[in-house]
Amino acid sequence: MEEKLENPYSLKIVWAILLVLAPMPLVLSTPLATEILIYAIFAMGFNLALGHTGILSFGHAAYFGLGCYVTGMALRYLELGVFPALLLGTLAAGLAALALAALAVKRQGVYFAMISLAFSQMLYFLALSPLKGLTGGEDGLKFIPKLAIEFPAPLDLSKPLSAYFFTLFFFALAIFAMRQVLNSPMGRLLPAIRENEARVKSLGFPSHALKIMSMAISGLFCGLAGGLLTVYLGYVPLSTLHWFTSGSIMMMTILGGMQSFSGPIVGVLVFLCLQDVTGNFTERWELFSGTLFMALILLFPQGVAGTIRQRVRRRMAPAIPEQQT
Amino acid sequence: MHILLGLALGAIYILLAAGLTIVYGLLDVVNFAHGVFYMLGAYAVFLVISLTGSFWIGLASAAIITGLIGALAEVFLLRPLYEKHQLYPLLLTFGFSVAVPDLMKVIFGLIGKTVDYPEALSGFILLGTIPFPKYRLFIIVLTAVVMTSLWLFLKKSDLGMVMRAATLNSRMVEALGIDVARIWTVGFSIGVGLAALGGAVAAPMVSASPDMGVEITVESFVVVVLGGLGSLAGAVTGGLIIGQVVSFVSLFAGQYSKVAIFIVMFIVLLVRPRGLFGEAGRH
Amino acid sequence: MIIKAEKLTKKFGGLVAVDQVDFTLAAGEFKSIIGPNGAGKTTLFNLIAGAEPVDGGRILFQGDEITNLPQERIARMGVVKTCQTSQFFPSLSVMQNLSVAAQPPSSWRSLWRGKGLAQKTLRQAKAVLKQVGLESAADCPAEALSHGERRYLDLGLALAANPKVLLLDEPTAGMSPAETRQAARLIKHLAQEFSLSVILVEHDMGVVMEVSDRVLVMNEGRIFAEGAPQEIRRNPDVQRIYLGKGRAAC
Numbered sequence: 001m002e003e004k005l006e007n008p009y010s011l012k013i014v015w016a017i018l019l020v021l022a023p024m025p026l027v028l029s030t031p032l033a034t035e036i037l038i039y040a041i042f043a044m045g046f047n048l049a050l051g052h053t054g055i056l057s058f059g060h061a062a063y064f065g066l067g068c069y070v071t072g073m074a075l076r077y078l079e080l081g082v083f084p085a086l087l088l089g090t091l092a093a094g095l096a097a098l099a100l101a102a103l104a105v106k107r108q109g110v111y112f113a114m115i116s117l118a119f120s121q122m123l124y125f126l127a128l129s130p131l132k133g134l135t136g137g138e139d140g141l142k143f144i145p146k147l148a149i150e151f152p153a154p155l156d157l158s159k160p161l162s163a164y165f166f167t168l169f170f171f172a173l174a175i176f177a178m179r180q181v182l183n184s185p186m187g188r189l190l191p192a193i194r195e196n197e198a199r200v201k202s203l204g205f206p207s208h209a210l211k212i213m214s215m216a217i218s219g220l221f222c223g224l225a226g227g228l229l230t231v232y233l234g235y236v237p238l239s240t241l242h243w244f245t246s247g248s249i250m251m252m253t254i255l256g257g258m259q260s261f262s263g264p265i266v267g268v269l270v271f272l273c274l275q276d277v278t279g280n281f282t283e284r285w286e287l288f289s290g291t292l293f294m295a296l297i298l299l300f301p302q303g304v305a306g307t308i309r310q311r312v313r314r315r316m317a318p319a320i321p322e323q324q325t
Numbered sequence: 326m327h328i329l330l331g332l333a334l335g336a337i338y339i340l341l342a343a344g345l346t347i348v349y350g351l352l353d354v355v356n357f358a359h360g361v362f363y364m365l366g367a368y369a370v371f372l373v374i375s376l377t378g379s380f381w382i383g384l385a386s387a388a389i390i391t392g393l394i395g396a397l398a399e400v401f402l403l404r405p406l407y408e409k410h411q412l413y414p415l416l417l418t419f420g421f422s423v424a425v426p427d428l429m430k431v432i433f434g435l436i437g438k439t440v441d442y443p444e445a446l447s448g449f450i451l452l453g454t455i456p457f458p459k460y461r462l463f464i465i466v467l468t469a470v471v472m473t474s475l476w477l478f479l480k481k482s483d484l485g486m487v488m489r490a491a492t493l494n495s496r497m498v499e500a501l502g503i504d505v506a507r508i509w510t511v512g513f514s515i516g517v518g519l520a521a522l523g524g525a526v527a528a529p530m531v532s533a534s535p536d537m538g539v540e541i542t543v544e545s546f547v548v549v550v551l552g553g554l555g556s557l558a559g560a561v562t563g564g565l566i567i568g569q570v571v572s573f574v575s576l577f578a579g580q581y582s583k584v585a586i587f588i589v590m591f592i593v594l595l596v597r598p599r600g601l602f603g604e605a606g607r608h
Numbered sequence: 609m610i611i612k613a614e615k616l617t618k619k620f621g622g623l624v625a626v627d628q629v630d631f632t633l634a635a636g637e638f639k640s641i642i643g644p645n646g647a648g649k650t651t652l653f654n655l656i657a658g659a660e661p662v663d664g665g666r667i668l669f670q671g672d673e674i675t676n677l678p679q680e681r682i683a684r685m686g687v688v689k690t691c692q693t694s695q696f697f698p699s700l701s702v703m704q705n706l707s708v709a710a711q712p713p714s715s716w717r718s719l720w721r722g723k724g725l726a727q728k729t730l731r732q733a734k735a736v737l738k739q740v741g742l743e744s745a746a747d748c749p750a751e752a753l754s755h756g757e758r759r760y761l762d763l764g765l766a767l768a769a770n771p772k773v774l775l776l777d778e779p780t781a782g783m784s785p786a787e788t789r790q791a792a793r794l795i796k797h798l799a800q801e802f803s804l805s806v807i808l809v810e811h812d813m814g815v816v817m818e819v820s821d822r823v824l825v826m827n828e829g830r831i832f833a834e835g836a837p838q839e840i841r842r843n844p845d846v847q848r849i850y851l852g853k854g855r856a857a858c
Contacts, residue, residue, distance in 0.1 A: 008704075056412070103591075107598055109411075110355055114550045115594055121543050122587035129580040185715035185725060192708045195697035202657065202695070203769045204683035204713040243543055247357070247419045254416060259699070284431055290424025297417050298405055 007183045009261050014179050017262055018172055021269075028273070030160040031232075036272050037164075037171040038228045043253045043264035044178050045221025050250070051258030052182065053214040054194030056109055058246050059100075059116030062123050063093040063219040065241030067226025069127065072141040072236040073134065082149050082157065086170075086227040093223020094216050101215035105208045117243060124241040141236035163232050170228055174221060181217055182261070190214055191259075255296050326455055327572050333461035335568020336468035337523045341545035342552065342560035343475060344519030350492040350555040351512035353411060354403065358418040359520050359545055360538025361425045365391045366521025367533035368429065371438045380443035384525050391521030392514035399513040404506065422542065429535040437534030464526055471522065472561060479557075488512055492555070520545075540583075547590045553600030562601055610635045610670055610773060610805050611656065611687070617664035618651050625651040627829035628665070633773065633805050638796065640808045640816045642840075643826035649809045650692065652826070653775045656807075657689035658682040669773075684713040686772030692781050694758040695765075698751035702742050702761060705750050706733040709768035732768055739798060740764040755782055759791065767798065773805045780810065788812050792819050817841060 021040075024033035042064055049055040071089030074080045080088070104115045127135040135141055147157040155162045181187045192200050193207050193214075200207045230236050239245060248271075256267020271289075278288045341363060348356045369387035374380060398421065406413040446463050449456035479485040491498045491508050499505045524538070531537060548567050552559025570589050575582040593601065613631040617624070626648045633639055641649050654660040656667055658679040666675040674682050683689075697705050710732035715725060737743055740760040745753060750761060763779055779795065780788040792810065796819040799806045810816050816823060817837040825833040825846050833846050840846055 006703075103595065107594070110554065111550070111594070111598070113355070114546055115591070117543060118547055118550075118587045118590050122584055122591075125583035125587070128583075130584060132580075181719060184719040185711055185729075186717065186719055188704075188708060188711065189716055191700060192697045195699060196695055199695040199697065199765065200708075201678075201680045202659065202683055202689055203709050203765060204680050204688070205711075205716050206678075206680045210716055244423070244539075247423070251416060251419065254412065284427050287424050287427035287431065290420045290422070290427065293420030293423065294402060294417055297413055297420065298402070 008188065009179050009182050011179070013261055014175055017175060017265060021171070021265075022168060025161065025164055028276070030164050032272065032276050034160070034164045034167050034232050036269055037167045038225050038232065039249070039252065039268040039272060040265045041171055041174045041228065042222050042225035042249055043256070043268045044174065045218045045225065046249050047253045047258055047264040048178070048181070048190075048221065049215055049218040050253060051260075051263070052187075052194065053190040053211060054197075055101075055211060055215060056113045057116040057215070057218075058113040058243070058250070059118070059120035060218075060222055060249055061241050061243060061245035062100075062116070062120035063097050063222035064226040064229075064245060064249070065120070065123060065127070065236075066096050067093040067223030068230045068236045068240045069135060069141060069226075070223075071227035071230040072144055075147070075230070076141065076144050077134075079145070082147055082231060083151075086224065086231065089227035089230070090220050090223040093226060094220035097219025097222070098212060098216035101212040105211050117246070120241065120246060121243060124238070124243070127238060127241055135238075136236075138238055140238050141230075144230065144234050144236075147231055147234070157231060158234065167228050167232060170224060174224060178221070179261070186210065186213060251293055255293075255300070326457070327576055328569065329452075329457060329465075330461065331569040331572030332565070333464045333568070334571055335565045336464045337527050337564075338545060338548045338567050339468055339472065339561050339564030340519050340523035340526070341541065342548040342564050343472065343557060344516040344523075345545050345549050346516075346552075346555060346557055346560045347488075347512055347519070348516035349549070351488060351495075351516075352399075352403070352407075352414070352509050354414040354418065355546075356418050356516070357415060357542060358398075358421040358425070359517070360540070360542030361422045362391050362395060362517035362520040362538070363524035363527075363541055364426065364429065364533070364535065364538035365394060366524030367440070367528040367531075367537060368433065368438070369521065370525035370528050371440050371533045374440060380441075383440075384522070387525035388518040388522040391524075392518030395517035395521075396510050396514040398517075399510050403513070404509075422538070426535040426538065433535070435535070437532040437537075439532040440528040442529045460529065467526065471519070475519075476557065484508075484511070544586060547586055550600055551590050551593050553602035556600075556602035559600055559602030609633065609668075610637075612668040613656065613665065614667075615665035616652070616655055616662060616667065618648075618655055618660065619663050624829050626655060629826075629829070629831055631656075631824075631831070633807060635805055636803050638799055638806045638808070638819060638821045639824060640810055640820040640822075641824045641826055642810065642813070642816055643832070646828075647826040648829040649826055650777055651829075653689055653777050653807070653809070657687055657775055659689065680713075683769065686770065687775065688766045688769050688771035688773070689775040690762050690766050690777060690779060692778045694755075694762040696750045696758065696761050699749055701747050702750055702753070703733060703737065703746045705761060706736050706764055706768050709733075709765040710736065713769075732770075736764045736768040739767065740794075756787055756791075759783065763791075763795070767802075771804060773807070774799070776806060776808045778809050778811065780812065780815070785812065788815055789818075795819070 021037065024036065046060045049057050067089040070092040071085045074085035074088045100116060100119050104112055107115055128137055149155050149157065155166060157163050157166055189200060189205055189210055193210055197207050226240065229240065252267040252271045253264040254267070255271065256265065257263030274292065275285060275289060279285055282288060341359065345356060345359050348354055366387045369390045370383040373383040373386045377383065402417055402421070403414050406417060442460055446460045448459055450459045450462060479489055487498060487503055488508055491505055495505050544567070548563040549560055551566060552561070552563030566589065567586055570585050571582050574585040609632045611633040613629060616626055616629045616631065618626040629652060641652070643649055651660070655662050658674065658677055658681070662675050666673055668674065669685055669687060674685065697708065700708070707729055710729045712725065712728070737746055740763055742757060742760055742764065745757060753761060759779055766774055776795065780791045783791060792815040795806065795808070798804070808820070820837055822834065823837050823840040824831060825840060833840060833843050
């Protein structure tokens with residue numbers, strides 16, 4: 001009995017993803033590559049809740065936007081360094097997700113989706129007008145000082161390539177952390193909750209606490225992604241809090257394939273590249289993307305990554321051992 | 326005065342929420358495109374008025390035209406997804422709500438289209454000593470009439486009864502030899518037709534613009550969830566409450582009127598998880 | 609007494625599903641509950657396991673009160689229940705199913721997989737896999753299992769959770785008489801091997817008589833009779849209410 005308990009997600013996947021994504025600026029424009037990494041962190045975080053734990057949240061823009069704004073405000077008003085500001089943004093988003101999940105954990109399915117949607121819309125409207133003085137309202141949070149870091153190497157983050165590597169560092173951190181979470185004893189219980197929450201309870205695990213933790217960790221990832229967006233853009237657009245952001249990240253995640261590790265990342269990659277390409281010849285990006293969404297849902301019900309994987313699997317191993325009935 | 330203004334606002338919410346309730350109850354679809362149909366209703370009324378010059382024909386045909394568009398959308402876009410996870414129809418309606426407003430921008434341009442008040446309803450009417458806009462009063466009356474006839478339709482007509490039965494147990498209805506798919510199409514087009522009527526009625530007050538449906542989608546969700554998913558009485562109550570909340574909060578603290586909607590919903594859901602009229606058995 | 613319930617009551621609206629039931633289970637005892645459908649057997653299980661709130665009375669586990677504790681607390685103490693329909697994690701493999709169940713309850717807090725923990729979990733899961741005879745299906749997704757195999761997986765999940773008391777609600781539902789016999793014998797064997805206390809709901813009277821130490825008859829929410837299998841078999845009242853309803857006897 002010297003075998004090890006098999007890890008659901010191997011290190012190989014993580015390295016493969018990193019190796020494929022790291023040289024993106026050679027092929028794509030650097031800002032696009034940076035955005036892909038940021039949204040990939042967001043999608044991974046979102047998918048921890050949706051794909052792995054089975055929590056239907058339609059309000060993840062709240063945590064992403066909170067990460068954006070808190071990081072931005074820390075930079076502008078508190079004049080903190082980049083790292084502490086990012087940390088603050090990440091923690092704020094994690095805490096918000098923890099609080100919302102703790103309040104709403106007993107609500108199932110659509111009700112949870114609605115509560116989370118309402119929460120994110122509440123933040124949106126708060127940022128829009130009552131807190132205009134702090135958030136800049138409709139114009140977004142501007143006038144964030146030029147960013148640079150001294151440690152570990154002096155880096156001027158307003159240059160695209162240095163911003164890219166800065167983001168890549170956090171992306172690598174995030175992806176290793178996500179693997180760690182999913183392979184941990186806690187992480188292994190999350191898919192079980194998705195599959196059959198009652199059974200998890202009857203086996204002696206506190207499913208509510210697990211769901212809250214899943215949401216909180218998910219919030220941390222989204223907050224980090226938001227903070228990185230602030231650092232990269234140098235300002236915070238109000239749209240980060242809008243429910244269309246929640247919908248878009250859900251789209252990307254599901255199109256990529258929600259029950260896999262790489263799925264959300266693939267979804268983001270495909271989606272943002274398409275957005276970039278179409279942006280070159282049409283201004284009506286929303287019309288295009290909305291139609292694309294609908295077409296993909298009708299064509300790829302398993303998600304892009306999921307469908308490809310299924311095709312491959314079918315070809316490689318045609319026969320699943322038949323069970324007698 | 327503010328109670329009445331809130332009532333007029335609530336009336337539009339009621340139309341939207343009733344439509345959403347029918348769609349959710351019958352098809353189990355959370356329709357993120359509901360606001361799109363509200364917007365389409367406003368454009369339809371604009372178009373028909375500019376063609377025929379009659380507000381009344383515009384109002385009626387807005388609901389009918391949009392209802393037909395809804396039926397087409399249901400048949401070609403939603404129907405293939407019913408067998409799959411509940412998320413897919415939801416995502417599809419989201420895609421719809423991204424694409425269609427943009428399409429409207431292509432067709433009608435970015436600037437909103439104004440719709441004139443019908444002559445008979447412009448101006449004020451004296452309620453006691455207070456002058457009250459006639460048009461708002463009209464909205465309240467219209468909604469009351471529409472909701473009463475909807476209720477009668479569901480309670481008394483054959484089709485209405487089949488629809489209610491299909492809401493409770495669609496397989497059972499299918500086993501009785503009734504074409505459930507048709508019922509779903511009809512239900513969806515009635516649902517979005519109500520949203521369109523809401524948009525058409527609102528058009529003179531806010532003017533038709535491509536993005537007018539974006540926020541109202543989420544607000545009508547709040548109304549529905551507040552009242553309890555799947556309950557028409559809940560939709561009416563929720564609409565009335567939200568109408569009053571918005572009306573009074575904007576009187577005292579205008580900036581907070583939208584925030585207040587969500588705070589009210591939070592409080593109600595924490596106290597009554599299934600909303601005010603939610604049925605215990607559903608989730 | 610490992611489990612002791614006093615005056616346990618549960619009402620659903622006007623219907624009293626479980627009516628002032630006194631119930632005990634000795635350590636290591638194998639007790640079966642029989643009775644017509646709607647007699648309150650499943651509800652009694654749900655009350656003991658904490659799956660439904662108790663309306664009246666109390667439940668002691670090893671002398672400690674567990675009435676209305678959350679289900680996961682009760683399960684962690686060692687009272688684990690299975691349902692009439694197989695409850696498992698459909699898209700996870702059989703081995704993954706069992707490893708989830710075999711994780712020590714406190715491990716849910718852990719974001720770090722200690723090596724010792726992983727080893728222990730794996731050993732436990734493998735042992736259970738063997739006990740319920742699903743080794744050949746270890747890597748199949750659970751949803752691909754046949755009905756009978758699913759019942760065994762369900763049982764395996766309960767076993768992997770390190771129970772002291774097993775509450776088995778018709779573990780053989782949907783099995784043929786031969787399969788039922790085989791399954792009941794396996795349960796009996798496992799109970800003896802791990803000195804578990806078992807409460808079993810079962811319809812096949814022959815099987816009940818064979819494996820149980822004591823049999824309890826429920827009817828309309830009350831305990832109607834209790835005794836050793838032979839006594840129950842001979843009890844004319846039991847024959848009237850239970851067997852007389854046309855159920856297949858032994």
